Amino acid sequence: MSKGITTLGGGCFWCLEAVMQRLKGVKQVASGYAGGTVPGHPTYKEVCSGLTGHAEVVQVTFDPNHISYRDLLMIFMTTHDPTQLNGQGADLGTQYRSVIFYHSEEQKLTALDVFKELKAYFNDLIVTQIAPATTFYAADAYHHNYYNQNNQQGYCQAVIQPKLGKLRALYADRLKS
Numbered sequence: 001m002s003k004g005i006t007t008l009g010g011g012c013f014w015c016l017e018a019v020m021q022r023l024k025g026v027k028q029v030a031s032g033y034a035g036g037t038v039p040g041h042p043t044y045k046e047v048c049s050g051l052t053g054h055a056e057v058v059q060v061t062f063d064p065n066h067i068s069y070r071d072l073l074m075i076f077m078t079t080h081d082p083t084q085l086n087g088q089g090a091d092l093g094t095q096y097r098s099v100i101f102y103h104s105e106e107q108k109l110t111a112l113d114v115f116k117e118l119k120a121y122f123n124d125l126i127v128t129q130i131a132p133a134t135t136f137y138a139a140d141a142y143h144h145n146y147y148n149q150n151n152q153q154g155y156c157q158a159v160i161q162p163k164l165g166k167l168r169a170l171y172a173d174r175l176k177s
Helices: 013-021 044-047 069-079 104-123 146-150 154-174
Strands: 004-010 026-034 055-062 100-101 128-132
Touching: 004 069, 013 026, 013 055, 013 069, 013 146, 013 154, 044 069, 055 069, 055 100, 069 104, 069 154, 100 104, 104 128, 146 154
Parallel strands: 100 128
Antiparallel strands: 004 055, 004 100, 026 055
16 A cells, blocks of 8 residues: 655644544544754643744645545645634644645645645635644644544534534545545
8 A cells, every 4th residue: 555644734733633534545643743943752731832833733644546645735725724824713823833744845846736726715825834844743642533532522512523514515525434
């Protein structure tokens, strides 16, 4: 089996994890942190302070024979707000920034093409960063599979469920059964 990997940040990693887990061709989704300037494995509390420079991200392992990198980016860009600088909704700070960490020059070029294609889709300027992949640090175990284990929690109902509704409305044919 062919394997691809991408690292994406679009607000709270719980939201993005829940979206990516539901896609056909996605094999694994891990919540964590990337893009920081402080050396070593940051803690959740440190990242939330906004002082480490890390973003909350998900690292997605996918089968490009079932879902392309381009399609993953299209879904990513249209299920969060890539026009909100340093946040998503009420989750504010650089740790919640919209970012694509590319793992190859081909991924970088694909991301730039997706931006060009989606430019007319949004009323405001896309502020999603495109940056080379940095070290990925996995979050503590309780952050993994968060929505699936806590879907009745208030944040999950208020923030994640609407994103999943949008995912179902736009990409029903891309979802696992």
